[in-house]
Amino acid sequence: MSQGKLYGVGVGPGASDLMTMRSINVLRKVDVIAIPQSSPHVKSVAWRIAEKAVGPVEGQERIFLHFPMTRDPEQTVPAWNIAFAEIETRLKAGKSVAFITEGDPLFFSTYIYLHTHAKEKWPEVEIEVVPAVSSFTAVPSIIQTPIADGQERVAVIPASYGLDDLPAIFRLFDTVLLMKVSSVMPEVVKILEDENLLECSYYVSRATMEFEKVVRDLRSIQNDKCDYFSMIVVSKRGRSGILAGRVASETLGA
Ligand SMILES: C[S@@+](CC[C@H](N)C(=O)[O-])C[C@H]1O[C@@H](n2cnc3c(N)ncnc32)[C@H](O)[C@@H]1O
Secondary structure (H helix, E strand, O other), X not given: OOOOXXXXXXXXXXXXXXXXXXXHHHHHHOOEEEEEEOOOOOOOHHHHHHHHHHOOOOOXXXXXXXXXXXXXXXXXXXXXXXXXXHHHHHHHOOOOEEEEEOEOOOOOOOXXXXXXXXXXXXXXXXXXXXXXXXXXXXXXXXXXOOOOOOOOOEEEEEOOOOHHHHHHHHHHOOEEEEEOOHHHHHHHHHHHXXXXXXXXXXXXXXXXXXXXXXXXXXXXXXXXXXXOOEEEEXXXXXXXXXXXXXXXXXXXXX
């Protein structure tokens, strides 16, 4: 029997109606949907998004796979290997498997580890990646702030790694999107204050999800327990508008 096909399917940032038609079509036609979850007691965010749009599919198997929320490879790697083995068994039986992820599958996603594993260990398996609306675009849409235009430069940074680099990054880039900020809020707010950037910073959590929240005064929440699905957008806009003649091109090298 030939091997089944593997799909990495992004289900978007939260609202089910932001899923793409392709993602829904794939999820309705595959034999198996593989659903990552951090704990058996917490419903997978990706599945919460997809379930409504996909609905019941007769004969389809849905498997819940444990992907612990930790940076400790002694915990992640063994759990992933168990999950990958579950997927491999189905692919080898000729079944198509779609692994779902919140947001885009190739942007800070567990799917990336499965993709790398599949390329290395299952070279004969056909793979298709289904892209999605990412938090990278959903969050700016909530605050209606352009990500970049003309000569502006953008950086996307996982804030929980490498706080020391932030001041230099803030000077080099016009827009900075700080992902994974929830565990380092006080430190990030202090750096933004020192760099005089609090005025042009926004905090957005759960963009397009239930309980979405936008905060302008970052000091007011710096000591709160912030949501894992949160991002800070630093938008200077000092070099925006070149195509409308609003800034001179000499600022390019600034
Ligand atoms: C593991 S990454 C997942 C990124 C996802 N693959 C994507 O394309 O957006 C998790 C981080 O993405 C950001 N994030 C994801 N969804 C979000 C949302 N709906 N609202 C705000 N931030 C979000 C947060 O910074 C969170 O800590």
